[in-house]
Amino acid sequence: MSVLNKKTIEDLDVAGKKVLVRCDFNVKMENGVITSDKRVVASLPTIKYLLQHNAKVILCSHLGRPKGQVNPEFSMAPVAECLSKYLGIEVKLAKDVVGESAHELAASLKDGEAMLLENVRFEPGETKNDPELSKQFASLAELYVNDAFGSAHRAHSSTAGVADYLPSAVGYLMQKEIDVMGKALENPVRPFVAILGGAKVSDKIGVIENLIEKCDTLIIGGGMAYTFMRAMGYSVGTSICEEDKLDLAKELMAKAKEKKVNFLLPVDNVIGREYKPDTPFMQIFSDAIPDGWMGLDIGSTTQELFSKSIIGAGTVIWNGPMGVSEWENFAGGTIAVAKAVADSGAISIIGGGDSAAAVKKLGFAEKMTHISTGGGASLEFLEGKELPGIACIDNK
Numbered sequence: 001m002s003v004l005n006k007k008t009i010e011d012l013d014v015a016g017k018k019v020l021v022r023c024d025f026n027v028k029m030e031n032g033v034i035t036s037d038k039r040v041v042a043s044l045p046t047i048k049y050l051l052q053h054n055a056k057v058i059l060c061s062h063l064g065r066p067k068g069q070v071n072p073e074f075s076m077a078p079v080a081e082c083l084s085k086y087l088g089i090e091v092k093l094a095k096d097v098v099g100e101s102a103h104e105l106a107a108s109l110k111d112g113e114a115m116l117l118e119n120v121r122f123e124p125g126e127t128k129n130d131p132e133l134s135k136q137f138a139s140l141a142e143l144y145v146n147d148a149f150g151s152a153h154r155a156h157s158s159t160a161g162v163a164d165y166l167p168s169a170v171g172y173l174m175q176k177e178i179d180v181m182g183k184a185l186e187n188p189v190r191p192f193v194a195i196l197g198g199a200k201v202s203d204k205i206g207v208i209e210n211l212i213e214k215c216d217t218l219i220i221g222g223g224m225a226y227t228f229m230r231a232m233g234y235s236v237g238t239s240i241c242e243e244d245k246l247d248l249a250k251e252l253m254a255k256a257k258e259k260k261v262n263f264l265l266p267v268d269n270v271i272g273r274e275y276k277p278d279t280p281f282m283q284i285f286s287d288a289i290p291d292g293w294m295g296l297d298i299g300s301t302t303q304e305l306f307s308k309s310i311i312g313a314g315t316v317i318w319n320g321p322m323g324v325s326e327w328e329n330f331a332g333g334t335i336a337v338a339k340a341v342a343d344s345g346a347i348s349i350i351g352g353g354d355s356a357a358a359v360k361k362l363g364f365a366e367k368m369t370h371i372s373t374g375g376g377a378s379l380e381f382l383e384g385k386e387l388p389g390i391a392c393i394d395n396k
């Protein structure tokens with residue numbers, strides 16, 4: 001079933017209706033103060049659309065991990081304040097999630113007004129996707145909108161269960177994630193280049209297996225490359241290498257050959273003495289890594305090789321840095337690849353928490369088509385898994 005067929009808020013008739021909106025307001029907080037309100041800001045287009053179309057908007061989200069217990073430390077109060085500031089209207093906070101206060105406030109909402117429920121994870125049924133809680137959420141509203149992509153891989157009451165009892169649609173944030181990543185996976189503009197890196201093969205097996213079926217070129221860098229090199233018979237010194245994944249690496253390389261996927265591994269590397277930012281380093285070809293040294297980045301010949309394949313791409317999906325990009329001496333490969341992706345003119349998609357952080361930190365964020373907001377959710381999406389928070393939404 002295609003994910004591209006889901007109803008969006010624009011398919012709903014929201015005027016005069018109570019609309020329950022699951023957002024991702026899991027903001028960064030320190031001592032009760034929001035230190036980054038990016039997630040609130042990102043949610044505004046969906047909320048504003050609903051308000052402008054005279055809906056009665058009931059917002060909800062989780063915040064932190066209160067583990068099914070009411071805990072003032074995880075109250076949504078700062079979020080309600082932040083929303084009020086950005087929307088220019090008072091967003092009242094219910095004292096509970098689905099209790100008396102929530103019902104009273106919801107009943108008193110006028111068209112074009114918004115309220116916020118308390119932290120959905122105050123309810124023990126939330127993470128268990130308890131049908132009783134889902135029904136209680138549904139009883140607050142007439143329509144359900146899910147705009148929390150970062151939680152879409154979890155089947156919880158407010159992210160999935162509630163959709164069993166209400167007509168539903170996705171919000172703008174969710175829609176963009178689905179549109180860009182869904183199209184890339186279902187019907188990519190070719191050539192389709194997948195770039196995978198990061199620490200371990202074992203974290204990315206599902207992603208490699210799914211993308212190998214779809215892409216024209218598969219580029220492997222980062223720590224995971226050393227397991228593949230080892231499988232090819234090279235010695236990799238003290239590089240991060242998963243000995244128990246050598247057979248899998250061989251199978252994946254055979255699969256790439258069978259599918260006629262252009263499979264690229266680093267031909268040279270920046271190696272270091274120790275896993276430390278200021279360790280002595282040098283550049284060396286992949287068949288000559290000495291004992292007692294570890295690969296911490298791709299080398300300059302590899303940068304050129306990878307960049308050449310990326311420049312002509314129609315679609316690029318990138319997950320996982322090319323080296324230990326947190327450290328200046330080992331960030332060169334990730335910077336070069338980011339530059340190639342940015343200049344490629346391809347539809348470019350960055351998935352994965354560390355990859356997104358690297359691209360932002362290195363200053364390439366504006367040049368990418370899409371940086372997925374969900375770490376775990378985007379990985380599962382790239383693995384080709386059905387995400388409960390998307391699957392539950394009505395089709396057009």
Ligand code: ADP
Pocket residue numbers: 197198199200203221222223224240295296297319320321322323324325326351352353354355356
């Ligand atoms: P993402 O979060 O984007 O999915 P990962 O979590 O898989 O990415 O990988 C990111 C981590 O991989 C970073 O912390 C980076 O330092 C590490 N890494 C990349 N290359 C190497 C390497 N050659 N050796 C050890 N760690 C590496």
Ligand code: MG
Pocket residue numbers: 352353354
């Ligand atoms: Mg990570």
